[in-house]
Amino acid sequence: MLAAPVAVLHGxxxxxxxxxxxxxxxxxxxxxxxADDAFEPxxxxxxxxxxxxxxxxxxxxxxxxxxxxxxxxxxxPCLGDRNGYFGVCLTDIEEGAEIRVEVSGQGFLKxxxxxxxxxxxxxxxxxxxxxxxxxxxxxxxxxxxxxxxVMKVTVDGELLGEQTKSLTLRSVNDCPWAVVQGEDEPxxxxxxxxxxxxxxxxxxxxxxxKEALQSEMIDSFTGYQSGKEEVVHQQVFAIWxxxxxxxxxxxxxxxxxxxxxxxSQHVRFLDDSIKATQANCVDGSVLMASILTKxxxxxxxxxxPGHCYLAYDASAEPAEDxxxxxxxxxxxxNSKLRPLATFLTQAxxxxxxxxxxxxxxxxxxxxxxxxxxxxxSQAVFLEAIKTGTGNLKENQEKFEAADSIEYQLISIxxxxxxxxxxxxxERLKD
Numbered sequence: 001m002l003a004a005p006v007a008v009l010h011g012x013x014x015x016x017x018x019x020x021x022x023x024x025x026x027x028x029x030x031x032x033x034x035a036d037d038a039f040e041p042x043x044x045x046x047x048x049x050x051x052x053x054x055x056x057x058x059x060x061x062x063x064x065x066x067x068x069x070x071x072x073x074x075x076x077p078c079l080g081d082r083n084g085y086f087g088v089c090l091t092d093i094e095e096g097a098e099i100r101v102e103v104s105g106q107g108f109l110k111x112x113x114x115x116x117x118x119x120x121x122x123x124x125x126x127x128x129x130x131x132x133x134x135x136x137x138x139x140x141x142x143x144x145x146x147x148x149x150v151m152k153v154t155v156d157g158e159l160l161g162e163q164t165k166s167l168t169l170r171s172v173n174d175c176p177w178a179v180v181q182g183e184d185e186p187x188x189x190x191x192x193x194x195x196x197x198x199x200x201x202x203x204x205x206x207x208x209x210k211e212a213l214q215s216e217m218i219d220s221f222t223g224y225q226s227g228k229e230e231v232v233h234q235q236v237f238a239i240w241x242x243x244x245x246x247x248x249x250x251x252x253x254x255x256x257x258x259x260x261x262x263x264s265q266h267v268r269f270l271d272d273s274i275k276a277t278q279a280n281c282v283d284g285s286v287l288m289a290s291i292l293t294k295x296x297x298x299x300x301x302x303x304x305p306g307h308c309y310l311a312y313d314a315s316a317e318p319a320e321d322x323x324x325x326x327x328x329x330x331x332x333x334n335s336k337l338r339p340l341a342t343f344l345t346q347a348x349x350x351x352x353x354x355x356x357x358x359x360x361x362x363x364x365x366x367x368x369x370x371x372x373x374x375x376x377s378q379a380v381f382l383e384a385i386k387t388g389t390g391n392l393k394e395n396q397e398k399f400e401a402a403d404s405i406e407y408q409l410i411s412i413x414x415x416x417x418x419x420x421x422x423x424x425x426e427r428l429k430d
Contacts, residue, residue: 038160039153042126043167044085045179046261049108049147051138051172052423054085056196058135060419080114080128087128088151093118100154101127106147108137108169139424144170170264172423175282178263187263189405194301194308195415197267197286199422200293204271208246208291212238214344215245223296224316232297232314233325239291240332240384241377245340248287249333251278269423284329285310290422293412300324301410302388304395309388311409323396324409326388334380337373346370 062083080087086103093099097118104111114129147169153160175194178187209221217238224232265282273279273287282301288310289299298313311324318324337343346366353363392399398407 039091039151039163040089041149041151041163041165042087042089042128043149043165045176047167048176048260048262049085049105049167049169050174050176050262050264051108051141051170052174052196053176053190053193054108054131054133055135055138055172055423056193056421057419058133059421076124076126077122078126078128079116081130082128084128084131086112086131086149086151087126088153089124089126090122090153090155091124093122093125093155095119095121098156099127101129102152103129103131103149105149105167108134108141108147109149110134139172141169141172144168144174171266173266173268174264175267176262176264180261180263186405189408191303191408192410192415192420194265194267194282194286194303195410195412195420196423197269197282198289198293198299198301198412198415199270199424200290201422201424202270202290204274205291205294208239208242209295211245211340211344212242215242215340216347217241221295227315229314232312235295235297236292236312236327237378237381239288240327240381241374242340243287243332244335244377244380245337245343246274247277247333247339248273248284249278250280250284250330252280279329279332281308281330284332288327288329289412298324299412301412302326302392303406303408303410304391305406309391311388311392323389323392325385326390326392328384328387328391331380331384331387334383335373335376337377343370343373 060083076089080101086105086109088101088103090099095118098115099118100113100115102111102113103109110132112129112132114127116127118125145168147167149165149167150162151165152162175197177191177193178189181188212218213220215238218234221235222231223235226232267286268276268279268283270287270290273283279287285301285308289301292299292310292312298316300311300313302309302311310327310329312327313322314325315322338346347370350363350366350370353359359367395407398404399409401407
C-alpha cells in the first residue's frame with residue numbers, strides 16, 4: 001500500500017520537466033540569505049539524499065529533450081549542472097567575478113568542483129557542481145544514517161567560507177515518488193522512480209524461468225514471437241504459477257520514514273521478496289515486471305490511489321485504444337500450493353509411473369491433487385486478470401487525462417528508453 005498523498009507518473013513529459021523543477025524549487029528550498037551569510041547551501045530534496053535516485057538517473061541529461069522556455073523573471077538563475085542535487089546559493093555577484101564552488105558528501109559524494117566567470121550581475125544565483133558520486137557506497141546503503149555535506153566557495157581568489165549541512169542518507173530501498181513544492185502547489189510527481197526497482201538483469205530470474213520450464217506449463221519463453229495473445233498469457237501464467245509455488249504472499253509491512261519535502265516508499269529488491277516469500281503491492285508488481293521484461297514482454301506498473309499492480313501488453317504492437325492486461329499481484333498468495341521442489345519431485349514420479357503403466361490408487365490420488373492445484377492456480381490467475389483489467393478499464397479516462405496525477409501507467413520500456421536504469425542489489429555482495 002502506498003503512503004498518501006498519492007502522486008504518480010505523468011508520462012515522459014513529467015520526467016523531462018525535472019530540469020525546470022530544479023530551478024523552481026530553489027526559492028522554496030533555499031532559506032533567505034541573512035546579512036552575515038556569505039552563501040547558503042542548496043539541496044534539491046532539502047535534507048534527504050536518496051541513493052536510488054542518484055544511481056538510477058546517473059546517465060540522464062534532463063535538459064537534452066526539454067522544451068526551450070524563457071525563464072521566469074522570479075526564478076533564480078542556475079549555473080553549472082542543472083541536473084545536479086547539491087550546490088550553493090550566492091548573492092550580489094558582479095559581472096566578471098571568478099567563482100569556484102566545491103561540494104563533498106561524507107561517504108557518498110567525492111569532491112565535486114565547478115568554476116565559472118559570471119557573465120552578468122547576479123542579485124542571486126544558484127551554482128551546482130557536477131556530482132562525483134561513490135556509486136558503490138550508494139548501492140550498499142541499506143539503512144538510513146546522517147551524513148555531512150561540506151561546501152566551500154571562492155570568489156576572485158578569496159575564500160568566502162566553508163559550511164556543513166547535515167543530511168539524511170536514505171536506504172537504497174527508499175523510492176522517492178513525490179516532492180512537496182509548496183503549500184499552494186501540488187506535489188511534483190517522480191513516481192517513474194519505481195521503474196528503477198524493476199531489474200530484468202537479476203540472476204535469480206534465470207532460476208525462476210528454468211523452474212517454469214521444469215513445471216512443463218510451457219515449452220519455451222518466446223515473448224511476442226508467436227504472434228498469439230494466448231501464448232503470451234500462458235507465459236505469464238507459468239511465471240505466476242512458479243511464484244505461487246515459491247510461497248510468495250501479500251504482506252503490507254514495508255514503510256519508509258517520512259521526509260520533510262519528499263514522500264517515499266520502501267521497495268524490496270527482487271531477491272529480498274523471494275527470500276522473505278512476501279511482497280506488498282509494489283514489491284509483487286516490481287517482481288513480476290522484472291521477469292516479464294526479461295522474456296521480452298512490455299510490462300507496466302499501474303498506480304492508483306494507495307495501490308499498485310501490474311499490467312502487460314498482450315501483443316507487441318497493441319492498438320492505440322487497446323487496454324493492457326491488468327494483473328492484481330496481491331492475489332499471488334490466494335492459492336495454497338505445495339512447495340515447488342515437492343511439486344517437481346512428485347510430478348516426475350507421476351510421469352514415471354504413467355510411462356510404466358503403474359498408476360495405482362496412490363498415484364491416482366496424487367494426480368488428482370496436482371490437477372486440483374493447477375486448476376486453483378489458474379482460477380486465481382484469471383481472477384487477478386479480471387480484477388486488474390477491470391480497474392484499468394474502469395479508470396481509463398483518468399489514466400488518459402492530462403491533468404491527472406493519481407492514475408498512471410509507468411511503462412518499463414519507455415522508462416528504459418529514457419534512461420532510468422535498474423538498481424543492482426547483487427553489487428551489495430561484492
